[in-house]
Amino acid sequence: MRKDELVVDYIERLRRLAINDAGLADDGGDDHSVLDPVLDQRTRALVRLAALVAVGGAVPTYGAQTDAAVDAGATAAEIVDVLFSIVPITGLPRAVAAGPKVALALGYDVNEEPDRQVVDEDG
Known part of the structure; x- marks a missing residue:
C-alpha cells in the first residue's frame, strides 16, 4: 500500500466516524478497506x-x-x-x-x- 493510499484510508475512516456511518457497525459490506485495521x-x-x-x-x-x-x-x-x-x-x-x-x-x-x-x- 502506498503512502497516499494510507492518507485516504484514515481520512475516509474519520469521515465515516464523523457521520456515524451505519456500515461501521456491521461487516462494512463490500468496502472492507475502510474497516481493515492498521494496527497489529x-x-x-x-x-x-x-x-x-x-x-x-x-x-x-x-x-x-x-x-x-x-x-x-x-x-x-x-x-x-x-x-x-x-x-x-x-x-x-x-x-x-x-x-x-x-x-x-x-x-x-x-x-x-x-x-x-x-x-x-x-x-
Missing part, C-alpha cells in the same frame, strides 16, 4: 484493554481482553504497563480499580501472599 492484533488488544480500564469495564470483560492480549503476543509485563501508562489520562483511581481485575485475569490473586519476595536493588 497485539497493539489493538492492548488499546482495547486500556479503553476497558477507561470505561470501568466488568470483571469478565477484563478476562476476555487480557486473554486476547496474551493470545496476540502481549506479555504480562506489557499488560500491567498499560495500567501505568494510562494513569495521566484516566487518573490513578481507574488504574487502581482495574489492578485486581487484571491481576485475576493474569492468574494472580492480589489478596494472596506473593510466592516471591521483591528485593530492593539497593540492599
